[in-house]
Amino acid sequence: MATQIVMDHTGDARHHFDATDREAVAKAEERFRQLTGAGFTAAVRTASGDAAVTRSFDPTAEETLFFPRLVGG
């Protein structure tokens, strides 16, 4: 199962989907598009464990993390 993790006021919301299920993948891709379109940054972990920002949906990514746009405090 792949997971999209979206930071929110509750800590985070997790959306799991089966990467072999075309309908679930399409829904996950739409979620990716909507979040990044709204200014969220998407990040995945590389094989070495480092975080990398991604601008395109990768259905094979085990975890994709979304956090809101950064602003000065």
Add this chain to the structure above:
Amino acid sequence: MSARSLLIASRRVGASLAQYIREVQAAHERYRARFATREARGVNLLREWLSPEQRAQFDAKRYFDVIGCDSGKRYRIHYGDITNVQEIGDDDQPSVGWCFLPEGRLVAGDVMLAQKIALETYEYSTLAVANRFPIRFSR
């Protein structure tokens, strides 16, 4: 109104007030429990995404260091969600503070994770939106 009626009325007011206080206290406890859960979720997510070295440092000291991807500078991210990032100088001392965070109301663990990823993957763009502050005002 007789003294007896006054006594009954005052007892009813007292009982209602006591019930109200109990309800307020219960609501406060529920809020505290929810807040603790949210905080814990944020810390759990942060720990999942930290490197083993950063996780060990965070567990021991409540902060962890990251290396900026563009400059190679070291930053220290303290537990918190505002004025919690310090740039570390060559003398291993904080030299300047940086304040930036994700929009919206997020818990500290989430804020720290976003700060880590930002500095490790797009440092200069992050600092361009951040506010710099003298270190004497930081923790």
